[in-house]
Structures are given as structure tokens and as C-alpha cells.
Amino acid sequence: MFREELHEDGILEIVIDRPPVNAFSIGLLHDLAVRLGRVAGEAEVRTVVLRADGRGFCGGGDVKEVEALPGFEGILGQSSGSMTLSLAVLQCAVPVIAGIHNYCVGVGALVAGSADIIVASRGTRFVMAEIDNGATAGAVQALKLMPEKRVRAAMMTADPVLAEELHALGTIYRLVETAEAVAAEARAVASRVASKSPQAMRRLKTSLGNTTKAHEMMALYRAEMSYTYELNILGEASAGRTAFIEGKRGSYAD
Known part of the structure; x- marks a missing residue:
């Protein structure tokens, strides 16, 4: 569901590839978090580029998987997996550059929010669609x-926030004209970061307070998830997901 390549300049490029829309399954959330965690023991890695192939960066969590799993196994796995991956990005031992194109929905936006630097293509839609899926976290x-x-x-509203707006706010570091240009620009930014002293950069990442922020985020995220779990117990969340699966509600990744 993802591939990786370690370039000569110390850039670890991780590319998500889960057609048709790069919806993040529970397994993908777990595997990405584990991979990012291993970077701490890999001195040859100086920075990480996290991007995707296909139609867009992330179509959100895998709603069909959540509904197919028995009981509350699906929502528990998706919610805890989203939190774990977000924290893994935040706490990665080296800077993480997120390359985003076309759409970034749900958990994708959470991952982008945890990255150190964002590169995105014009017109990319960042969507926090939790309200339509019986969730409150994010x-x-x-x-x-x-x-x-x-x-x-x-x-x-679950309305899209365009990359141009986030660029104007300073959240997106580089805005490129096309989706095809994202990979090259993300690697260029990563190369600039990787050219610095690796020991100094790892300490800078720590000094920016990521460990403290991670503890704060975990507590806040757990509080947010409690309301998501309530909605699932009430059946409200399942109704929203079923409407999506049955085609009564359009995909944000269209």
C-alpha cells in the first residue's frame, strides 16, 4: 500500500499507493506509523518525503472497511490508527515534508497538520468531513x-479549504501549479533540509517541542474521540457511513 526509496542525499521518500482514491485502511495507518518510528534508529535518513500516487493524496479513512468489521472494531481501529499515525508524523526523528495533490480528506488533513513542511498543488482541497461520518476528531x-x-x-460545513488559502496563511510552504510537480518540489525542499547537519537537524526537530506537543495532542485527541465513540454507540455514525457506501452522499475525492 506504500513503497519507499532512500535517495543518496538521505531523503526517505514514502509514496502511498492505494487505488482508487488512497483511502487509508487500518493496516495502512499502522504500517506508516511503524515505518516512521523506525527512522529514529536510521542515521542515514536525514528527512522524509511523504506523498502519494494516483488521483489525490488521501480520500479519508476507509469507510467500507469500518462498516464491514464486526461490532465497533472498525471505528476503534480507524480512530486509534489515525491518532497513532498523526503522532508518528509529529514525533518522527527527522523533518517530514508532506507532498499533497488534488485532495486531502479526513485523516489526510490530520497527517498534513502534523507534518513539518507542506508542499501542495494549486486547487488541492483540504476537507474535514468528520461531521458527515459520525466523527468529531480532527x-x-x-x-x-x-x-x-x-x-x-x-x-x-465539511466544505473544502483550498490550498491557495492555506498558502496565504503560511501553512503551505510551496504551492506548485500542477499535481505532477508536487513530487519534484517536495524532494527539492527535502534536499535543502537534508543538506544541513543531520545531528543538528534531529535536535532542532526535538527542540521545536514535538514531544511535548505529542503528549498534549494525545490527551486532546482522546477527548475528541470520546464523542465519536458516543455517536457510534448511538448508531448515528453508521448511518452516515452507510449513506456514503450506498452512493447517497458523494465522495470528497471526486
Whole structure:
């Protein structure tokens, strides 16, 4: 579901490839988190580029998988997996550059919010669609992408926030013209970062407070998830996911 390549300059490029829309399964969330965690013991890695092939960066969590699993196994796995991956990006021992193209939905936006630097293509849609899927989590990472009032509007309406707006806010570092240009630009930015002293860069990443922020995020995320679990117990969440699966609600990755 993803491939990786370690370039000569110390860039570890991780490319998500899960057609048709790069929906993140529970297994993918887990495997990406584990891979990022291993970077701490890999001195040859100086920076990570996390991007995707295909139609867009991330179509959200795999709703069909969540509904297919028995009991609450699906929502528990998806929610805890999203939190774990977000924290793995935040706590990665080296800077993580996220290359985003076309769309970045749900957990994709959480991952982008945890990355150190974002490169995106014009017109990319960042969507916090949790309200339509019986979920409440996401504000913790979304606040790293945009101001509080903008987060509220984005989460309450589930309307897309365009990359151009986030670039104007300073959240997106590089805005490129086409989706095809994202990979090259992300590697160029990563190369600039990788050219610095690797020991100094790892210490800089730590000094920016990522470990402290991770503890704060975990507590806040657990509080957010409690309301998501309530909605699932009530059956409200399943109804929203079923409407999506049956085609009564369009995909944000269209």
C-alpha cells in the first residue's frame, strides 16, 4: 500500500499507493506509523518525503472497511490508527515534508497538520468531513493548518479549504501549479533540509517541542474521540457511513 526509496542525499521518500482514491485502511495507518518510528534508529535518513500516487493524496479513512468489521472494531481501529499515525508524523526523528495533490480528506488533513513542511498543488482541497461520518476528531491537527474560526467553519460545513488559502496563511510552504510537480518540489525542499547537519537537524526537530506537543495532542485527541465513540454507540455514525457506501452522499475525492 506504500513503497519507499532512500535517495543518496538521505531523503526517505514514502509514496502511498492505494487505488482508487488512497483511502487509508487500518493496516495502512499502522504500517506508516511503524515505518516512521523506525527512522529514529536510521542515521542515514536525514528527512522524509511523504506523498502519494494516483488521483489525490488521501480520500479519508476507509469507510467500507469500518462498516464491514464486526461490532465497533472498525471505528476503534480507524480512530486509534489515525491518532497513532498523526503522532508518528509529529514525533518522527527527522523533518517530514508532506507532498499533497488534488485532495486531502479526513485523516489526510490530520497527517498534513502534523507534518513539518507542506508542499501542495494549486486547487488541492483540504476537507474535514468528520461531521458527515459520525466523527468529531480532527480539530487538534486542523488548528495547525488554519485559525480556530476557520477550523470551526471547515468542520461544521465539511466544505473544502483550498490550498491557495492555506498558502496565504503560511501553512503551505510551496504551492506548485500542477499535481505532477508536487513530487519534484517536495524532494527539492527535502534536499535543502537534508543538506544541513543531520545531528543538528534531529535536535532542532526535538527542540521545536514535538514531544511535548505529542503528549498534549494525545490527551486532546482522546477527548475528541470520546464523542465519536458516543455517536457510534448511538448508531448515528453508521448511518452516515452507510449513506456514503450506498452512493447517497458523494465522495470528497471526486
